[in-house]
């Protein structure tokens with residue numbers, strides 16, 4: 001089993017989680033069409049280290065995980081609040 | 092026949108047919124460079140040569156031909172999709188598939204089995220009815236069959252009512268077929284190579300030379316590879332799971348995620364299952380190959396990685412559900428499990444045609460459903476590269492559709508069904 005170290009629930013089977021995609025900037029409401037398309041559809045689809053939103057389904061808990069998409073290793077996790085305090089709204 | 096086999100077995104020097112003449116060194120320049128030697132790239136090269144007489148073409152493959160998803164898929168071919176765009180497009184592919192063994196003079200073991208998508212809920216029955224009507228409108232054999240008839244057509248399944256998902260009916264698609272996927276790659280590759288196309292294996296594309304403002308609205312002039320740089324008149328990328336990576340080299344981003352799709356086969360059994368059976372609710376599909384193996388798969392992995400590793404999670408989930416459909420196979424052993432990296436689009440439809448770079452074209456977003464499209468993609472890509480004209484069949488799949496909020500919602504017919 002692949003284990004996800006959840007900041008709230010500790011190590012749990014990864015099948016209990018859903019991946020919410022890479023952490024991205026929400027464009028301002030008055031952004032142009034291209035910036036909106038970019039945000040809604042386009043993906044970095046990174047082969048390497050990414051920071052993503054993850055969700056623990058049974059406890060309805062969102063957090064951020066850093067993992068390597070080339071090796072399937074989870075490197076680090078943060079509670080959402082800590083992540084945003086450290087990196088702001090950015091990546 | 093057994094004696095001939097025995098004789099060959101005892102002969103020391105068997106002649107192995109030379110299917111792929113090795114092209115040797117890369118030339119300095121090619122009119123058309125195709126990145127990716129999977130079925131789609133090779134079919135494009137084949138139809139460039141056969142339909143348009145264009146042979147100054149190089150196919151660049153970083154591994155060996157057909158080693159990507161073309162050699163990893165479960166080979167289901169069907170056209171009972173949901174959108175009119177999808178139905179017309181995949182139906183043309185089936186038409187081409189039926190002649191391929193003749194065209195290649197090589198047996199691709201195209202075998203029509205009948206394809207059944209099971210419905211376990213009222214809402215699934217509704218979707219099946221919808222699909223059947225869209226399909227029939229375009230002249231495709233497709234109909235909803237209810238439980239009583241289905242029990243006679245596919246008697247192998249467990250029709251008990253005390254299971255998690257009792258079977259209520261199915262969408263039946265008589266032309267649903269399977270074929271030998273390697274033969275499709277080899278047939279197209281050999282046919283193209285015989286006509287003068289250069290197929291360079293072990294040649295990875297590492298970048299492009301592009302003129303014009305920061306890659307956008309520019310032109311590609313050369314392709315950089317692990318074996319040197321070559322000039323190119325036009326370029327097509329057809330690299331499935333690596334689509335995002337290669338498009339980034341050409342300077343643009345794509346609306347797709349690379350996610351593994353796994354599959355497995357059982358030990359060979361005597362023929363007992365003629366039909367191809369799919370269940371979206373149970374996340375499984377199964378068919379029996381001409382070698383007797385049960386070929387089984389389900390939905391994509393729950394999250395993306397750039398790997399082709401197999402997981403226990405997948406195997407456990409798949410078997411649990413498969414045993415609900417076919418309880419009597421519980422003692423059967425698994426022989427192999429594997430994965431491919433699929434390029435998943437948000438609307439479960441492909442991305443074909445023009446890109447922000449002038450003479451650079453794309454064939455991507457094939458996700459879990461692109462094997463059946465191999466012939467029609469080759470044909471349409473070749474036409475586009477030869478004439479510059481984007482055909483009606485592929486127009487709806489343009490990358491531009493995301494910009495126009497004009498998606499082709501195919502999820503209802505493509506997610507587990509492939």
Ligand SMILES: Cc1cc2nc3c(=O)[nH]c(=O)nc-3n(C[C@H](O)[C@H](O)[C@H](O)COP(=O)(O)OP(=O)(O)OC[C@H]3O[C@@H](n4cnc5c(N)ncnc54)[C@H](O)[C@@H]3O)c2cc1C
Nearest residue numbers: 127129130131153159160161164165167296431461462463
């Ligand atoms: C387990 C599984 C089951 C499936 N089942 C079905 C099914 O039942 N029916 C169906 O229709 N579809 C199915 N599919 C989907 C189907 O296999 C693919 O959509 C289709 O084979 C894509 O063909 P392709 O030629 O575009 O890609 P591929 O065959 O993957 O070829 C792409 C090639 O590009 C090469 N490449 C990548 N990067 C570079 C580079 N930088 N330079 C040079 N070469 C490069 C790769 O090595 C690869 O050989 C399945 C897929 C999987 C993984």
